Amino acid sequence: MSTSKANSTDPELVFAVLTEVHMLHHLSTSEFNKEQDHTLHMAHFAVLNRLHRYGDAQTPQQLADKMRVSRATMTNSLARLTEKGLINVLDNPSDKRSKLVFLTAEGRKARDGAIARVAPALEHYASSLGNDALEELLRLLRVLHQSMDPSEREAPGY
Secondary structure, eight states, rough: OOOOOGGGGHHHHHHHHHHHHHHHHHHHHHHHHHHHHTSSSHHHHHHHHHHHHOOOBOHHHHHHHHOOOOOHHHHHHHHHHEEEEEEEEEOOOTTTTTTTEEEEHHHHHHHHOOOOOOOOHHHHHHHHHHHHHHHHHHHHHHHHHHHGGGGGGOOOOO
């Protein structure tokens, strides 16, 4: 049985899509960091956003695993966020050997403020596509995301 070209997946096409996603990540991170004026680095924003999206009471190891960073990197980020009063790292009442991470009110404000600072750029990008195209792009990217990370199937929306 032969597979038609229309039904097969071209690895070069998939690689091209992932290359574009990588470039978009690079460009958006650069834009984000520039607009924050050193108030909040993208890596630290990502932790705040993760806690906002998925909820508090995650262990540092859970955060590191889900964000695909080392435990040492996460520990460093959590220490910096704690110093700024954006999170609290508290003892886990059900496992005294571990900690739980909680977003503070200041952390929520910092996350929202970071988004507000990039809002003009986001509006510009959105205007180049329109809402219908953005919604379809988001749907397709979520499908790709879920195929790469099946645990994201249970993820809440943004």
